[in-house]
Amino acid sequence: MAGIIPSPSNFIENIINSDLENNKYGGRVHTRFPPEPNGYLHIGHAKSICLNFGIARKYNGLCNLRFDDTNPSKEDIEYVESIIEDVKWLGFDWEDRLYFASDYFEQLYDYAVQLIQKGKAFVCDLSNEEMREYRGTLTEPGRESPYRDRSVEENLDLFARMRAGEFPDGFRVLRAKIDMGSPNMNMRDPALYRILRATHHRTGDAWCIYPMYDYAHPLSDYLENITHSICTLEFEDHRPLYDWVLETLELEERPLQIEFARLNLSQTLMSKRKLRELVEQGFVDGWDDPRMPTLSGLRRRGYTPESIRDFCDRIGVAKSNSVVDMAQLEHAVREDLNRRAQRFMAVLRPLKVVIESYPQGQVEELDAENNPENPQAGWRKIPFSRELYIEQDDFMESPPKKFFRLSPGREVRLKHAYIIKCEEVIKDDATGEVLELRCSYDPQTRSGADTSGRKVKGTLHWVSAAHALPAEVRLYDHLLKESAPQEIEEDEDLPGRGELKQMLNPRSLEKLTGCQVEAGLKEAVPGQGYQFLRQGYFCLDAAAGDQLVFNRTVPLRDTWAKIHKPGRPG
RNA sequence: UGGGGCGUCGCCAAGCGGUAAGGCACGGGUCUUUGGAACCCGCACUCGAAGGUUCGAAUCCUUCCGCCCCAGCCA
Numbered sequence A: 001m002a003g004i005i006p007s008p009s010n011f012i013e014n015i016i017n018s019d020l021e022n023n024k025y026g027g028r029v030h031t032r033f034p035p036e037p038n039g040y041l042h043i044g045h046a047k048s049i050c051l052n053f054g055i056a057r058k059y060n061g062l063c064n065l066r067f068d069d070t071n072p073s074k075e076d077i078e079y080v081e082s083i084i085e086d087v088k089w090l091g092f093d094w095e096d097r098l099y100f101a102s103d104y105f106e107q108l109y110d111y112a113v114q115l116i117q118k119g120k121a122f123v124c125d126l127s128n129e130e131m132r133e134y135r136g137t138l139t140e141p142g143r144e145s146p147y148r149d150r151s152v153e154e155n156l157d158l159f160a161r162m163r164a165g166e167f168p169d170g171f172r173v174l175r176a177k178i179d180m181g182s183p184n185m186n187m188r189d190p191a192l193y194r195i196l197r198a199t200h201h202r203t204g205d206a207w208c209i210y211p212m213y214d215y216a217h218p219l220s221d222y223l224e225n226i227t228h229s230i231c232t233l234e235f236e237d238h239r240p241l242y243d244w245v246l247e248t249l250e251l252e253e254r255p256l257q258i259e260f261a262r263l264n265l266s267q268t269l270m271s272k273r274k275l276r277e278l279v280e281q282g283f284v285d286g287w288d289d290p291r292m293p294t295l296s297g298l299r300r301r302g303y304t305p306e307s308i309r310d311f312c313d314r315i316g317v318a319k320s321n322s323v324v325d326m327a328q329l330e331h332a333v334r335e336d337l338n339r340r341a342q343r344f345m346a347v348l349r350p351l352k353v354v355i356e357s358y359p360q361g362q363v364e365e366l367d368a369e370n371n372p373e374n375p376q377a378g379w380r381k382i383p384f385s386r387e388l389y390i391e392q393d394d395f396m397e398s399p400p401k402k403f404f405r406l407s408p409g410r411e412v413r414l415k416h417a418y419i420i421k422c423e424e425v426i427k428d429d430a431t432g433e434v435l436e437l438r439c440s441y442d443p444q445t446r447s448g449a450d451t452s453g454r455k456v457k458g459t460l461h462w463v464s465a466a467h468a469l470p471a472e473v474r475l476y477d478h479l480l481k482e483s484a485p486q487e488i489e490e491d492e493d494l495p496g497r498g499e500l501k502q503m504l505n506p507r508s509l510e511k512l513t514g515c516q517v518e519a520g521l522k523e524a525v526p527g528q529g530y531q532f533l534r535q536g537y538f539c540l541d542a543a544a545g546d547q548l549v550f551n552r553t554v555p556l557r558d559t560w561a562k563i564h565k566p567g568r569p570g
Numbered sequence B: 001u002g003g004g005g006c007g008u009c010g011c012c013a014a015g016c017g018g019u020a021a022g023g024c025a026c027g028g029g030u031c032u033u034u035g036g037a038a039c040c041c042g043c044a045c046u047c048g049a050a051g052g053u054u055c056g057a058a059u060c061c062u063u064c065c066g067c068c069c070c071a072g073c074c075a
Helices: A011-021 A043-058 A077-090 A101-117 A128-135 A152-163 A213-223 A233-248 A272-280 A295-301 A305-315 A326-340 A486-490 A497-503 A519-523 A559-563
Strands: A030-033 A062-067 A098-100 A121-124 A173-176 A191-195 A209-211 A228-232 A256-260 A342-344 A350-355 A364-369 A379-384 A387-391 A411-414 A419-427 A434-442 A462-464 A469-476 A509-517 A529-532 A536-540 A549-555
Touching: A011 A043, A011 A228, A011 A256, A030 A043, A030 A228, A043 A062, A043 A077, A043 A228, A043 A295, A043 A305, A062 A077, A062 A101, A077 A295, A077 A305, A098 A101, A101 A121, A101 A152, A101 A173, A101 A191, A101 A209, A101 A213, A121 A152, A152 A191, A173 A233, A191 A213, A213 A228, A213 A233, A228 A233, A233 A256, A272 A497, A295 A549, A305 A326, A326 A529, A326 A536, A326 A549, A350 A509, A379 A462, A379 A519, A469 A519, A529 A549
Parallel strands: A030 A062, A062 A098, A228 A256, A342 A529, A350 A434, A469 A549
Antiparallel strands: A121 A173, A173 A191, A191 A209, A350 A387, A364 A379, A387 A462, A411 A419, A419 A434, A469 A509, A529 A536, A536 A549
């Protein structure tokens, strides 16, 4: 038996450990991630990807990427491509094991013939509606199809003619012969093959009959020598059928299906259907809108693969339905980006500051640390001059208690620069709006060369007016309002247009256009995370072309905002 | 009211008969030229409820309660 048995950390690994101890698969561990190419991958899929590939890695096994492409009417090559890109981006490698269920159509057909020969499958002429009636209900058993006792020869002939295209779509199906009285609806002679004329993205028009998931999946797993076939909870009822297919065909070393609870995240949606609705109704810009929980959306938002993997590790794997707090995901990116993101200064809502005691026309190059968490990141030069911009929020004319920032007569440190004092406030006479601040600076207080020994409570970020670059910054917030009932997530009943709309957070996107950012950001590249000092992590929007547009990945934790909640006095 | 699952801190989640891990969130503190980060402290006498078995139960048994899934020729 190969390898060490790692300490168990979830019920799936417990099962694998026990299989390993019993030498059940000769010490092999082989999993697969089996997406249907009918939509874009989201963070919920990431949980499954990390689980399957993670187990393979941990146990020195293998994990395949297999497309479950048995329904050509819903699937498309576009999705295949995006899924491949996303799994790669997440950091996983299936080597040469990229498979498609459609690769097995011929073998699947042969197995179906065997089932018929064993008297375990039959061609049924019941219509869709009739089949539903015959199926019975949750509390009443079903009735056997009048076609159930056709001879093997007749079934063989009919099935061959189904394949040959002799019958119209939906005219007949191949059914398993199991038990119409089973309390498990899935065992009431389920359909194995249906007639469907749709051009398949891989097999074209070679087939007009397509296998059902319940039939194709166990056999695909078997053909790939999968040992542990991990899927979500709703398939628990299907396991007896999964086993029936393999047992009835007398296949040995059968894979074991294990079910876990899919991921739900607070303040967002996870169903492909609802996400599609958001895209199609124009509530978001597309599948990769940075507010979407899709992997492409998270990528554009600035989430790193490392942070998503870490998140998936932290949330664990179990069988109880649960809703993970979005704060958990946000924590994971912050932790990753804090270590790696280069710091820059960027003023989102500029307020002009003139340092009156600073010489006209003088420009000083100051030293700024690129990342205090990583000395290797080095230092850079930033220009300081007489006219600067600071954040509007960093000045208050009548400050509340514990406001450590600038206000008339008060002093603050400008990060990497000097301590300044607010001498005068220039306002618009008509509106009272603060237009500009007149300040003085203390030359003795230059960062790294402070001989004044003075201490101030606040440190502000700033940017030199003449040197800064204009930019657009997009601030994102949760897709759904705090109050949104996440529970109705998977409800198949289409909520009225208004209902979905009501759940949306109207402030999920705020575009700031007059921002002034540090000149070094001109070199920003897509896919790289940056910290804008005191504000959060941002990344260049790759879709914005030549414009300098930054997406906020996640804000920094903000204790001031917490104690100064709106609606609370000072 | 048939079948299959699940119920451990506000949110995740370990625990597998020997006396409740960890993370997030939250609260307090230290430090700080990011109100960031880091660090320290606090945060379930109790495991859906009630009985029972046992020297001993979140873990075993019984009953009850709550929630999720299943009646596609979707996956």
